[in-house]
Amino acid sequence: MKKIKIAGVPEHFNLPWQLAIENNEFTDYNIDLEWTNVPEGTGKLCEMLRSGETDLAVILTEGIIKDILAGNPSKIVQIYVKSPLIWGIHVGANSSFKTVSDLKDTRGAISRRGSGSELMAYVNAHNQKWSTENLKFEIVNTIDGAVEALTNEKADYFMWERFMTKPLVDQGIFRRLDDCLTPWPSFVIVATDDLLKNSPEVIQKTLQIINFKTKKFKEIPGITATIAERFHQKIEDIEHWISRTEWSQESMDQEMLNNVQNQLFEFGIINKKGTFAQLAIR
Known part of the structure; x- marks a missing residue:
């Protein structure tokens, strides 16, 4: 064996x-x-x-x-x-951000460097025509870490697979502003x-x-x-x-x-x- x-x-x-x-x-x-x-x-x-x-x-x-x-x-x-992969772009339920354009130059929660949550922030920035030099990140390790970071305003948004995060949206913990698909x-x-x-x-x-x-x-x-x-x-x-x-x-x-x-x-x-x-x- x-x-x-x-x-x-x-x-x-x-x-x-x-x-x-x-x-x-x-x-x-x-x-x-x-x-x-x-x-x-x-x-x-x-x-x-x-x-x-x-x-x-x-x-x-x-x-x-x-x-x-x-x-x-x-x-x-x-x-x-x-x-x-369909990445949802999420903010905390009580966040003041209403659209993806509001997230320019804010802090993205990522699981760690080199993760999809970081790399897709570059794809989203490109789609939005933002400078990637201004991207800022907070390492949160897991979805639970992202919940804590967005809830306590240690980070401003979090990108993760849309359907895996949907229960958090349904529970009123996250709001999903939009989707970003991998090309x-x-x-x-x-x-x-x-x-x-x-x-x-x-x-x-x-x-x-x-x-x-x-x-x-x-x-x-x-x-x-x-x-x-x-x-x-x-x-x-x-x-x-x-x-x-x-x-x-x-x-x-x-x-x-x-x-x-x-x-x-x-x-x-x-x-x-x-x-x-x-x-x-x-």
Whole structure:
């Protein structure tokens, strides 16, 4: 039995992994896949890949491209979710800010440096035609940290996946001013260079198993009710989310990677571009 460590955010996108593990779909092929939930998000996942704390990660496309270019010894092995991620732009319930334009030069709450919550602030600034040099951030680690920061005015806004934060909007803790969509595929699967060198066949088998799961995921009987229960969501919100979410079973190709890098460069998220061989495998 080959033990493999994998990490990702505790969000509905990753339920296919959880269900496959619970159903012993990896152990049936002699893979002991150990999942770790990482609520801190992409920045923490990058740290775990660098340190060898995890072998695989399901991670935001923009965050891992930036970190591989900065020396993370990992490669993108596949696109996981090809549809864009919908980031809600949130303020505290009692905030005086009414529109996204009001947030110019204010403080964004982010989980940590290099996280999606930081990088998407650059995308939003570009969309709003703001100077990214004036972006300011408060590190809050988790959603709970963002609640505390916005409630106590330590930060002014927080960007996070719209549906995962909707319960906080429904409870009157956050107000959502608008959405900001990623102009690239949401999530990719990443493997460390060590795993790619020493166990390429295990990676391929793991991908085959999860690809079969995601291909059939929407057809699982009662899946919307299962997601709603596990993630404390309303059924109608999950129906909306799942209708907009498309998993992928395809590798990253050169054209797509170039398009993503060009946009990341334009937005000021990266200051150099890499080759396909540096960033991904086919």
